[in-house]
Amino acid sequence: MQSVLPLIDQAVAELAPEFRALSIVVEAALLTRPEVARAALDHACKAVQAGGPSWGDAHLAAWADAFRKFGAKPQRTPCSAEALRKRVLRDGTLPSLDPIVDLYNAISIEYAIPVGGENIDAYAGSPQLVVADGSEPFDTMKEGVPAVEYPDAGEVVWRDDKGVTCRRWNWRQGVRTRLGVDAQNMWFILESLPAMPLDALTEAGDKLIAGLQQMMPGVQIESSLIGPGAN
Template sequence: MFPRPIIDPAIATIAPGFHAVSLFADARGTTPVAIDPSVLADACRFVAEGGPVWAEAHLASWAETYTRFGAKPNRTPCSAQALRKRVLKDGTLPAINPVVDLYNAASLRFAVPVGGENIEAYAGAPRLTIADGSEPFDTIANGEPAIEYATLGEVIWRDDVGVTCRRWNWRQGSRTRLDTFTGRMWFVLESLDTMPLAALDEAATFLELGLRTLIPGCFIAREPLAA
């Protein structure tokens, strides 16, 4: 029913302690219900109070990993660091839609990058790999649709068409962006070895239970991934 995500063996040379959890959700034929807005607010409050004990070490590991493939983490940080910085600065995050708010809450609460994708828009399986520089990336520039290209050596998520997320988990593309939660969705939570594996599993459970609450009756397939 769902394509199995593929991790390029070369990723282990950049992040030997990389682990992830993949969650596919099929919400076809279901009726979503309202999500408690306190889920995101509580996660923001938890970050403002310090967050999990592994947060600083884990996000520092992501910054170090980014430098290994030529990225500048102060300029293009991993998604979890970007969310955390916004909350520490502003005290909160604006609501986007229930499913995005839910996975943002998981990212904040567990200091872990979490991505959500419209798997219906994919061509082939999601693949974490190293770019050769020819891969197109659909994005928005100055308010208009635009095509960029990954840089040589950059870690990317991609499918058979092109890049779906640049600089590992820094920026998602517009082609596979998750803007509905009535079809088939894919979520990935990504950790390095400075985050306890038990905490990664707990974060995936938080997201899975949230999805089951938001979309009663949805089918979810969960799978661990590693470099």
């Protein structure tokens, strides 16, 4: 099974000293029950409309504060969990995109937590959470056409040895490492701040793992905690 060791830059640790995350590495098996993801997404949308977890609003507010610390404007570029939540509150649901994406989006909105899903085979080196200097390329799409952007200097980004894989911490994912149902080796990162209880982070990870196991019997999964509380 492929090993993934996410690296957290000291500058990011100083910006958000209580940041912690679950890193989940997956060696995929044949996907036989895609309906599990749609059911999880429907359940999560109902949970959001019912108000979500008691600490959910505080957690999303903490992410907005973290974004402001590195110069982002969360009203315009919110964390991924906030963006998904706003769509559910506006439309009542989220469109189905891909069984794997649907499943981790369901976890994100139910637990008010940014969740990233990546095709780790597309990575060059290890995932790194760093403060960008502005020279790192970020592959994206503009008006349906492939394009390259660059982060702002001082922006928190996920990157690998080739360039940025996700801008503004967890706001927008790049194309190169995007995860889909056909990926053989997957990496998920569930990112939390102190407003989210540690047991809730663990529960969110367990639910993601359970969903993957239901959809892909025989899947191989390893999970590890990064940050305060890790062994």
